[in-house]
Amino acid sequence: MSLSLIIKREFNAKVRNKSFIVMTFLSPLLFTAMALLVGYLASVNGDEVVKIAVHDQAGTLIKDFKNDKETHYTDLSALSLALAKEKAAEGYEGLIYVPAVTDAKDLLHKVEYISNESPSMEFIGNIEDVVNDKLTRFNLEKAGIDYKKIDEAKTYADIRLSKFSGEESLRWLNEIKIGIGFAFGYLIMMFIIIYGNMVMRSVIEEKTNRIIEIIISSVKPFQLMMGKIIGTSMAGLLQFLIWAILGGILLFVAGNVFGLQVGATSAASPEATQAATTGLQAYLPEIFNLPWGTMLLSFLIFFTGGFFLYSSIYASIGAAVDSETDSQQFLLPIILPLMLGVYVGFFTVINDPHGTVATVFSMIPLTSPIVMMMRLPFGVPLWEVALSMAILFATFFGVVWFASKIYRIGILMYGKKPTYKEIFKWLRY
Incomplete structure (x- = not known):
């Protein structure tokens, strides 16, 4: 054979x-x-909007949480914390709790996200960015620095890529x-x-x-x-x-x-x-x-x-x-x-x-x-x-x-x- x-x-x-x-x-x-x-x-997930409740006792951060296509924030600050938790548990993904503090720096460790489900790291990162940005602005204003001028002074480089032959390259x-x-x-x-x-x-x-x-x-x-x-x-x-x-x-x-x-x-x-x-x-x-x-x-x-x-x-x-x-x-x-x-x-x-x-x-x-x-x-x-x-x-x-x-x-x-x-x-x- x-x-x-x-x-x-x-x-x-x-x-x-x-x-x-x-x-x-x-x-x-x-x-x-x-x-x-x-x-x-x-496509089904793309149409879903995550509803998040916010209880901001002193109104410190509520205006900094902006709605977008994926997330919608609802202000429940007028309610007591207990009632806000109860309402959030029934119809919201979670509750962001911002306590009233005497020193703004305390917000770095006292802002709390309450939910029965584990949030994504991206979502928690977004909340932390809101707190960090707010406190950065506060510290600059306290030091007498105009944050708007800093924003206006910011520049964003766009490096052009090319080859030694002169042809344009892509990122x-x-x-x-x-x-x-x-x-x-x-x-x-x-x-x-x-x-x-x-x-x-x-x-x-x-x-x-x-x-x-x-x-x-x-x-x-x-x-x-x-x-x-x-x-x-x-x-x-x-x-x-x-x-x-x-x-x-x-x-x-x-x-x-x-x-x-x-x-x-x-x-x-x-x-x-x-x-x-x-x-x-x-x-x-x-x-x-x-x-x-x-x-x-x-x-x-x-x-x-x-x-x-x-x-x-x-x-x-x-x-x-x-x-x-x-x-x-x-x-x-x-x-x-x-x-x-x-x-x-x-x-x-x-x-x-x-x-x-x-x-x-x-x-x-x-x-x-x-x-x-x-x-x-x-x-x-x-x-x-x-x-x-x-x-x-x-x-x-x-x-x-x-x-x-x-x-x-x-x-x-x-x-x-x-x-x-x-x-x-x-x-x-």
């Missing part, structure tokens, strides 16, 4: 599976429905680049986890059913392992392609044909939407100037190399255990490098895409598929990309060589939970 026949067998087994077919066509529907639900919930371009890179890296991570597990389950299933004993009589373990990896990756790529096409069509139809609001943007005001559209138009030339050819080609190569590398490990784990339950002890060391790649990429690349940390982790094969994809939108020398790919595939072939040893021995072992010590012994056989 040749490698091509094993690949064909694995591919057909995956794409003809009922659960595979159902999820392939059901997932885009679920994704679209979830996006519509998020849009609906965002949020780095955030857009890291967003694009993060999307590529996250797709690779999810694909590895989802379809790597599929490879492992396939090996465990055949081993449990004793089918593997028949197959192994006519094919080498290495060929069988590679066939499973390649066949499963082809099925996964096909599924992702169908998801992308169907998902795009459904979102387009929902938004443009039926006029449904998709995502959280439905809660934005027309002015905010118009401003966002105008801002996006300014960024489009920069987005189009990104190295898309290099990024897409690199995505396919790192996608393939990363999946092959991790799938060989998943396959060896599947061969070493008898059930998915037994495999759990071996999965954490696989997932940790993937998570590390995401966090390192997100928290270091945006600040210093060409720094030592980002560069090193884009070369380490267990993290390079994710970190390098996050660096690429910032412009990476081709020699670094080529070196990272070479290290990745060289490591893949090395790991396959080790994994095939584990696979060769573990695939015919039953009824015993292997330990790390035993697996290391298999590598010497």
Whole structure:
């Protein structure tokens, strides 16, 4: 039995599976429905106004609490504190209590927010800003300083960004680049986890059913392992392609044909939407100037190399255990490098895409598929990309060589939970 026949067998087994077919066509529907639900919930939340009661005994701050689209303040200072609390508990989100004080500085520690629900840090911050601003004005007036003149004297710089070539640069371009890179890296991570597990389950299933004993009589373990990896990756790529096409069509139809609001943007005001559209138009030339050819080609190569590398490990784990339950002890060391790649990429690349940390982790094969994809939108020398790919595939072939040893021995072992010590012994056989 040749490698091509094993690949064909694995591919057909995956794409003809009922659960595979159902999820392939059901997932885009679920994704679209979830996006519509998020849009609906965002629009509902956008219309809600939080009602806050205020009991200001001396009238010190009541005029400083301004109503806006999200929050409406009601003055209950004419009532006693006990009655104000009772009324606030019935029809308001909470009560801001401002006691009468002899020294204005006491307000720094005596203003109280009373509510049965825990408020957001942003809301508490807004109340603190009101108190701080009031006391700042009071202190300046006490010192004989006109606060209005300070307001008039304030200036707000608008730093112009440009390149050495003279072209204008944009403020949020780095955030857009890291967003694009993060999307590529996250797709690779999810694909590895989802379809790597599929490879492992396939090996465990055949081993449990004793089918593997028949197959192994006519094919080498290495060929069988590679066939499973390649066949499963082809099925996964096909599924992702169908998801992308169907998902795009459904979102387009929902938004443009039926006029449904998709995502959280439905809660934005027309002015905010118009401003966002105008801002996006300014960024489009920069987005189009990104190295898309290099990024897409690199995505396919790192996608393939990363999946092959991790799938060989998943396959060896599947061969070493008898059930998915037994495999759990071996999965954490696989997932940790993937998570590390995401966090390192997100928290270091945006600040210093060409720094030592980002560069090193884009070369380490267990993290390079994710970190390098996050660096690429910032412009990476081709020699670094080529070196990272070479290290990745060289490591893949090395790991396959080790994994095939584990696979060769573990695939015919039953009824015993292997330990790390035993697996290391298999590598010497």
